[in-house]
Amino acid sequence: MNEALFTANNLWLLVSTILVFIMHLGFATLEAGFVQKKNVVNILFKNTMIVAIGLLTYAIIGFNLMYPGMNEGGLFGFSGFGLSLPEGDPIDYASGNYTYWTDFIFQGMFAATCATIVSGAVAERIKLGPFLIFSALFVAICYPITGFWNWGGGWLKAAGFYDFAGSTMVHAAGGFAALAAVLVLGPRRGKYTESGIRPIPGHSMPLATIGVFLLWFGWYGFNGGSVLSADPMGVSLVFVTTTLAAAAGAVAAFFASYVLFKSHDLSMVLNGILGGLVGITAGADQMGPMAAILIGGIAGLIIPFSVVFFDRLKIDDPVGATTVHLICGVWGTLAVGLFGAKAGLTQVLVQLLGVGSIGLFSFAAAFGIMYVLKVTVGIRVSEEEEIKGLDMGEHEMSAYADSPHSDQLSLSVH
C-alpha cells in the first residue's frame, strides 16, 4: 500500500457515500409517487427529516454502538464533544484503505436507509411526531445492535454468517420493522372493505420512476462501496452482478405480473428492479453473472405474488416495502448459501440463523417501540385527517398549490 492507492481507495468510499446519500432522494420520490396527492408533503417531510435525524443520531451514539473500540470516547460522540477539530494521528498508508472520517460518513449514510424503508410502509396514516421518534430510536439503537452482530465483529460473524452489503442487515431488518409497524398501525381506512380490496393508486408514476432509477444509481455506492476499497476486481464484479440482477428483476416482474394480472404494470416492474437489487446485495461480491441473473430474476418473480399475498392478509403497505425489502432480502441472504463461495447446506442454515435472529430482533424491537408509542401518545391520525389528507392535517400545506385548498396555503409565513 502507498499514498496513491490509499487515496484512490478512500476516494471511492467517499464517492460511494454520495451515491448512498442520493438513495434518500430515491426513497423520497418513490414513496411520494406511490402515495395519494393529499399525503405528498407528509411523506417528503418524513423522508427529509429521517436523513437528518439518522445522521445526527448515528454521530451521537449509533456509530459507537455498532463499532465499539473504534474510538476512545465510549458509547457517545464518535469523536468527542469538543468544538475544535481533534488532533488526528497521521495516516498510516500501509494499513487500512480509508480515514476514520470516511468510515463514519459512509456508515452513517447507510444507517438512515433502514428507517426510510419503514416510512413507505406506514405512509398515509401515521402521525408525524411518533414516526420521527420511532425512526430516531431505530437508527440510533436497533440497527447498530444487529449491525454489530455481523459487521461489527459480533457473534453472527463468528458463526459464519455472510451478508456482503446488507440484504438482511439493512433491507430485511428494515422490512421486518416495517411489517411490525404496519401490524401495530393497521391498514388505511377503506383499503379492505366487505366488497374486496380497494386499489389506492399512487399519484405520480414519473416521481416513482425517478425514485427507482435514483435507488439503482445509488446502489452502485451501496454495494460497490461495501468492498471497502477501490479494488479493481472486487468493485467491477459487484457492478456487474448488481446491474444484471436489477435488469433480471425488471424482466421477471414484467412476465410474472403479466401472467398474474394480464397487464403491463409499471409499479411491478419498478419493484422488480428494487427486488433484484435487494436480492443481490448479500452476495454481490461472490456471484458470477449468470447467478446474478438468476438471483435477480427470482426476486422479480416473487414481487407480484408477494404483493398479492400481503394484501390477502390485509397487511397494507402502500409502496410494497415489505415485499421488496423483507421478502427479497431474505431470498438474497439465502441465495448466498445456494450460490456463494461457500455454498452448501451448512451455509444455508447459517444464513437462516442470521435472517431469523436479525429478523426477530428487528421485528420485536420495532413492534415494541410502536406499541409503546401507540398506547402513550398515539400513532394514528384521526379519521377526519386521514380522509382530508395528512398534508393539510400535519403541515397546513398542499404539495401542489393549484389544488382546491391552495387559498389556505403558505410558502413561508402566514
Place this chain on the structure above:
Amino acid sequence: MNEALFTANNLWLLVSTILVFIMHLGFATLEAGFVQKKNVVNILFKNTMIVAIGLLTYAIIGFNLMYPGMNEGGLFGFSGFGLSLPEGDPIDYASGNYTYWTDFIFQGMFAATCATIVSGAVAERIKLGPFLIFSALFVAICYPITGFWNWGGGWLKAAGFYDFAGSTMVHAAGGFAALAAVLVLGPRRGKYTESGIRPIPGHSMPLATIGVFLLWFGWYGFNGGSVLSADPMGVSLVFVTTTLAAAAGAVAAFFASYVLFKSHDLSMVLNGILGGLVGITAGADQMGPMAAILIGGIAGLIIPFSVVFFDRLKIDDPVGATTVHLICGVWGTLAVGLFGAKAGLTQVLVQLLGVGSIGLFSFAAAFGIMYVLKVTVGIRVSEEEEIKGLDMGEHEMSAYADSPHSDQLSLSVH
C-alpha cells in the same frame, strides 16, 4: 503502470458507467415530459424495460458480437453460462487500464442508449410488445455489428474513420433507426391536418428539463469514460470541450429559435444542449475550446431548422430525436474532419464513409425489423387506443391518479 494507477483508471471507468446509467433516467424523464399526459406511463415503461433488456441481451450476445476474441466462449454468454464465479487470471497491472468486468459493464451501459433514442421518436402510437422486440434485436445485433466495424477493430477503423465516443456509432445510428421506424409507423393521428401542422405540446416542462440536465450530467461519463482511462490531460480536455459545446448549443438554439419563431422556446434550448453534446461527441478528445464552442454552436443553430424541416416532411417525432441524434450526430462526425487532429479533405471523406455506411446499415436494419413486425404482429395501436391514450390501453393505469380515470386504476393488484 502500477497498481495505484490501474486502480484510479479502473475507478474512473466505473464512475463513468454510473453516469451513463443515469442517462437512461434522463431519456425517460425527457421523453415523458415531451409526450401527452395520457401516454406517460407507457413511455416510462418502455424506457425502464429497454435498460433491462439492453443489459441482458448485451450480456448474452451483444458484447461477444462487438468485441470478438475478448473471451473464449464464442458468440454467446460473455463469461460463460456457469453459475459459479469464473476463476479470473490475476490482473496484469502493467498492461491495460481496467478489468474485464469493467469493460463489459461500461460497454453494456452504452449499448442500451442506442435503442432509447428510438423510443422517443415513435412515442404515443407504437404497440408495446413489438417495440420491445425491436429494441432487443437492435441492441443485441445491429448496434454490436456497426460497433465492431469501428470500436471492435473492424474495417472502418482500418479505413481511418474516427468517432471518439459515438456521434455516429451511437447517436446517428440510433437516429437513423428512429427515422426508419417513424417512416414505417407513420405520424400520430391529427398531427398533420389539411389546415396545417397541429402542435402537440408535451405535458411537463419540468420533467423535460430534468431529463436534459441528467443527460448532460451523464455525458461526462459517456465522453469522459471513452478516454478509457483516467488520464488527466485526456479526461479534463474532454470535460472542457463537452461542457462548452453544450453551453454553445443552448445559446445558439436560443437565438436561432428566437429569429425563427419570435419566442423564447424552452424545448429548443433543451434540444440545443443535446445537439451540442451529440455534436462534440465524435471529436471531444481532439478539439480546442474554441472549436468546441463552434461545433456545439452550429449544432444548436441547426436544431430549430431541422425540427421544422422534418415537420414539413410530415416525419412526426414527438421529442425531436432525429434532429438531435441523427442530424447533430452527422454534423459532429464531419466536424472531426474539419477541426480534428487529422483535419483535411481525406478525413472528411472518410468520416462521410463512416456516417454513410453506419447510417445505411442502421436505417436498413431498423426498417427491415419494423416492417416485418408491421406485417406480422402489427406495430400500431388502434385509433381508439391512440385517442384514449396508451396508458389506459396498454397499462390500465394513469400516470397521475387524480386524473378522470383514477377510479379504474390500481397501484398494485385488482
Place this chain on the structure above:
Amino acid sequence: MNEALFTANNLWLLVSTILVFIMHLGFATLEAGFVQKKNVVNILFKNTMIVAIGLLTYAIIGFNLMYPGMNEGGLFGFSGFGLSLPEGDPIDYASGNYTYWTDFIFQGMFAATCATIVSGAVAERIKLGPFLIFSALFVAICYPITGFWNWGGGWLKAAGFYDFAGSTMVHAAGGFAALAAVLVLGPRRGKYTESGIRPIPGHSMPLATIGVFLLWFGWYGFNGGSVLSADPMGVSLVFVTTTLAAAAGAVAAFFASYVLFKSHDLSMVLNGILGGLVGITAGADQMGPMAAILIGGIAGLIIPFSVVFFDRLKIDDPVGATTVHLICGVWGTLAVGLFGAKAGLTQVLVQLLGVGSIGLFSFAAAFGIMYVLKVTVGIRVSEEEEIKGLDMGEHEMSAYADSPHSDQLSLSVH
C-alpha cells in the same frame, strides 16, 4: 507526488465538477417548485440559460480576470482563440494536483452558481432579456473581481481573510446581489396588501424537495472539491462537516419553525438544509463534528426568523434566497472567526472585513447594473403579463400542457 497520485487528485476535481454541475439542476427544480404554476417555464428557461451563459463568459473573460497570470493570453480567451488544440506542456507530476483544463472547468462550474442565486429572488416578475444581461455581466465581471480578491491571491487573502469554499465569495456575494436586485425590482403584485402579507405558495413541493437533495448532493463536490486535491484526511473531514451541518440545519429549522408557526413547514426544513450547507462552507475544512453541528444548527434556527424579517421589510423573495445565501453565508463566514483554526477576535474582524467589502461591492455592482437596465430597457414585466404568468407572456407555452391554455401551446413549431 507521482503519476498515480496526480491522477487520483485530478479525478476527484473532475468528479467534483460534475457534482457542482448538477447543483444547477438543483437550483432549477428548487426554484421551479417554489414559484407559481404560471411562471415555471420562465424559471426553468432562466436557470438553463444561466448555466450556458455563465460557462461561456467565464471561458471568454471570467477565468482570466479571476486568476490573472494563469495564461499568456491577457484578459480574454483562457486558452487563446485558435480553433486547434493548443500544444500543452507535458504535465509535471511533481508539482500541482490537476491539469489546466481541470482548473478551468471546476472554477467555471462554480462561477455560474452565483448568478443562479439571484434568479430565485427576482422570480415571477422580472423580464427575461434584462435578467440574462444582468447574469452575464455579474458572472463575467463582478464575481471574478471579488473572487480575485481572495482566491486569486488579492488583498483579502493577504489580509488573512478565510473562506474555504465560498460562504461569502459565492453565497453571500450572490445573496447581496439578490437583495440589490429585489430592491430595484420591487415585490410581486399583490404580495403586500393593506390587509397584510399574502402568502403565495409554490406550485410543487416534490420539485422543491428534489432541488434541495440535488443541491446537498452537489455540495459534496462544491466543498469537497475545494480541497483542490483528493487528500484523504482533507476531503473526508469536509464530507463529515458538510453532512452534519446540513442535518443540523434541517432539525433546527424544524424546531424553530414549529415554535414560530406551530406547523411542520416543509419549505422551512428544506431551507434549513441549505442554510446549514451555506453556513459550513466557509470553514468546512477546519471544524470538528460538533462545531459543524453547531454552525449548521444556528443557520437552521436563523432561517424562519430571517424569512419573517425580510417579509416584514416588504423585501419579496419567492424562494428565500436572501435568507439562505446572504444571511447564512455571513453567519458561516463569521463562524470561521469563532471556531476555525485561527479563532479569535482578530479573525472575526478580518472575516467581517471580507464580508463587508465583498457584500458592498456585490450589492453596489448588482444595484448599478439593475438600475441602469431599469431606466433603459426596463426590467419588469407588465401588470397584465405578471397576472397572466410569464410562461405565456415570455414563452408562449405552459409548463403543463393540460392547463387551460393548452390549446394555444406548441411543443416545437407553430
